[in-house]
Amino acid sequence: MDEQAKRLHPFKIPFEMGKLLKGNIFFIIMLYILNFGSEKMYMKLLQIAFLIYLVWRVSSIILEWYTYKYQIKEGTIHITSGLISKSYRTIPLHKVQNIQRRTTVFHRIFKLTSLTFETGNSGDEGSVPFEVISQKEAERLEQTYSSSHDSILDAEVYVERSSADLESVTKKTIHFTPTTRDVLKASFTSLSFLALIPILATLYNTLDDFIDLRNAEGYAAQVLDTWWIVTIAITAFICIAVTFGIVSTFVKYGKYEISSDQERIHIRKGILDESSFSIRKEKVQAVEITQSMIKRMLGLAEVKLISAGSTGDEELDTNVLYPFLSVERAYGMIEEILPAYKVERSMEPLSKQAFKIRMLRPSFFWLLATAAICFFDIALWYISLILLVLIYTLRILDYKSSRYLLKGEFVQFKTGSLGTSLFLTKRSKVIQIEVKRSKLQKVFGLASIGTINRSIPVHHTKIRDVPVEYADDFHTWYLGRTQHIQTE
Template sequence: MEEQTKRLHPIKIPLDLGKLLKGNIFFIIILYLFNFGSEKMYMKILQIAFLIYLAWRVLAIILKWYTYKYQIKEGTIHITSGLISKSYQSIPLHKVQNVHRRTTVFHRIFKLTSLTFETGTSGDEGSVPFEVISQKEAERLQRTHSSKHDSIMDAQVAEEKIAADLEPSMEKTIHFTPTKRDVLKASFTSLSFLALIPVLATLYNTLDDFIDLRNAEGYAEKAMESWWIITIAITALICIAVTFGIVSTFVKYGKYEISSDQERIHITKGVLDETTFSIQKEKVQAVEITQSIMKRMLGLAEVKLISAGSTGDEGLDTNVLYPFLSIERAYAMIEEILPAYKVERAMEPLSKQAFKIRMLRPSVFWLLTTAAICFFDIALWYLSLILLVLIFTLRILDFKSSRYLLNGEFVQFKSGSLETSLFITKRSKVIQIEVRRSKLQKVFGLASIETINRSKPVHHTTIHDVPAEYADDFYAWYIGRTQAIQTE
């Protein structure tokens, strides 16, 4: 039986109306609140014109919802929209690589959610968003996608039978859920308590509009002359900041789960605003482990999955595993959820020749800054010296952390100064490489190598000043990819 065409949930209309109101609140206040009853002709014209604009936008929102229809037929999503100028979109389900699901507080109130199918292509077929649909419909769409992916080699089998047959094999293995200790550690490592500063500043400015706080500052100065009042104030501020940091971290990371089944990796996070990201294991192009200075001190790391498709809203970090994993757990989890990947701890350091070239390589930024200081105020010459020391310090740190390794079909690069990044990928996932040698590198027998992986945007990873012999081995390693390349 052919599936009927469906629309998004009607709640999308008031949701879009709310966005329209939020986006135009400034003009509404200026035109209709501050200038209410104005007799100026130009103001009346602006008010009428803006009302016409709002009426047109409201009508457009209603028509957009009414004309937007979708249907899944023969393993393909068909979408039609538009009233006068109709548009058609067809995306085969087997092209869907990532599934991104987000449930905001607004969605929760009405038992709704949003679902986005991400493909590895660009343009109109890059993603298929279902902004407001029921929880039941989202689960149906996800099951349909999973069934199509798992049955692509046997398209004649009924979808219902496939779903039933796959139930036992689709059980999830939970790899990580944060403990209270993990949340506390994350709140301090992320410095989330510092977010209280702009909140207090905004609160101060808001109160200053209603209360004359400048007169109150005089009383505060007198109160601060007492040491015990100062102690209580500082203690209270620290407690508030820490509590704020813990609560904000819990809201973001408290309900966190990393799980996987035979085919996909699932990441769920968020207490109020819940986000679920699902990616096919075979579509993972590379893995990146990053550590800031503080995370290195605490033995923590962040693991990011680089995939062929888009990963939704970048601000949500949907493709990042829990960003405060212990380094040991991070390495172990990669091999747990991606058995095809192997991470080697022992890697080759850069040579002494690499250290020499980094100390000799001129810094254009330092030269331009020094020239500017000499031109405007020579008395600030010490800033040039401080900048030079900082540049060389960062170069030394990057030299010490830089590593490289060819391990069978895998390649690993590590680099960074204040923040280090360990990049791991398979030869079959690399779509292009580049080997470069500057004149200075030729003198020291060094080269720079780069890998390019499919992602949105395309992911480039470069390590500088490796031995020329290794660059030759790297090139030969890539040329041998035809023996093991996978067609995606």
């Protein structure tokens, strides 16, 4: 059913004003607090000019809210904006790839939220944001999208779903919620306690503007000569840092939930700043399992879903499953959420020829660094030696970690040295492949291969120095995709 054109919630105005204030707080302090009452002519001109700018921006915010209207008509979102120069935009609901919801502290206070429909387009056209709307309106928009997509599926297969079928489709299965042990493990693995150091440094610099800390440093140095005071101070700092890390991790991951229904995957997280991400299973283009050096030592992994559409704010990591899962749990969860995907534990290692070529391949970075050392200070020659050892150590580690596998509809790559990345995708989700051979690779009978998947930006994955026979099989495998191609 078509609806009347609507505006965003009126609280969009103070929401945008808050962002304006946050983005210009430095200039406000400099112009109107630190230089209040200044008699300098240039400072007065700057204050007047900035005040005019603020008035213009506030007026623009009010006008933008008033002229921005949206309407869903015949399965399409219609958006109009602009007062003098009108802008019109239409987005078919079936083009929506992912749904992201975020509820900041501001939203929570006024029982509001923000909702974003992510499409497969790039740039500003890739998302349809509703930054300040009521919880009820967000649920209505999500339901409208779901109903629209369900009606399209019904039209394609000419089947009318019963109420029992619809209930089974929308019934959620919760796959993971973190325990207290998981949160504690995440706080140490993420090194979030180290974030206290720059905060203390900033606090020190701020206090130094008002208090002469340099005179206090002499007194502090005398006090710290006592060993037991130093021990207490270090212990207190460690306790405060660990507590800070645990609290900050709990705020971010304490309310984490990974769930799925028959058609979608849902990720929800955040205590103060809540965010949620929903993606249709059919839109998942690939799965990537990454391990940093610390996570490898602790047997943990992070699973990322690569989708056809944009995934919103990169800082939120909305398309990342809980980033501190055990490796086996990560593999198992992929198979639970995406039954069509199966991570193979056993993969083909690189050949001895690959090891030889990696030892013989020149490092242009090392050559340039060595040339610079020789030019500026030959006495630092040992840095060149250390750099050479480091480069070859990383090459050996990458050789030992690299794996590949081609099995049925799936291709699987694993690469990395200190940290590793395991990539898994289906043939029908690959839009292009790359097979390259350098002159040195031709001598050793090797090649480099890679896949390109739909994403924003386009996702490239490659592995170097696989046998040329495997590269040929990989090319033949890709040519067979026309038998199982899926259009989206």
